[in-house]
């Protein structure tokens with residue numbers, strides 16, 4: 001049988017190229033991304049991370065093996081502590097107050113992505129859930145390294161680039177890939193297909209998340 005992560009990576013090749021080519025990531029790489037766009041992204045990402053941490057905690061609760069329980073429990077804590085610290089630095093730089101962040105409401109894309117993760121956590125299988133979570137790790141590691149290889153000196157977004165191209169983050173990504181492959185190895189064909197679908201859906205949402213920040217996305221009516 002083929003390895004799940006290789007199949008999922010191949011299946012999303014065109015999507016991943018589109019992610020590399022996004023105006024948000026192109027501008028982030030050369031440091032020209034406008035402050036209002038990064039500010040929007042930071043606030044939405046803070047909202048995202050809270051729900052993502054819940055999905056990770058649910059994966060820890062559902063995990064059939066201690067190694068995966070520990071990994072997801074740690075990742076849930078890191079989403080709230082480590083990634084929040086990164087946001088804290090940028091919040092200061094961009095003058096985002098705690099009150100402003102607390103009062104923010106999720107954009108349509110942020111809402112869609114987090115609800116997809118949470119509904120998978122609560123109504124999907126453990127296998128589907130880990131497949132839905134994996135792009136949140138792997139796509140960021142991929143984009144972090146891609147941008148780190150292109151960026152020049154004095155990039156105002158260097159701390160973001162450093163976080164997601166860091167070798168320690170890479171180790172965490174490798175561990176989640178291995179956990180997902182173990183889950184897929186004993187899954188039925190139907191379950192494996194559901195895993196591929198979940199991986200692809202989250203990868204689509206990763207594209208949409210950066211795109212929505214570039215467009216400063218709002219709800220089309222009623223806000």
Ligand SMILES: Cc1ncc(CN)c(N)n1
Pocket residue numbers: 045048049083135136137140206209
């Ligand atoms: C939308 C999104 N996806 C993934 C990550 C990386 N944990 C993040 N910070 N934000």
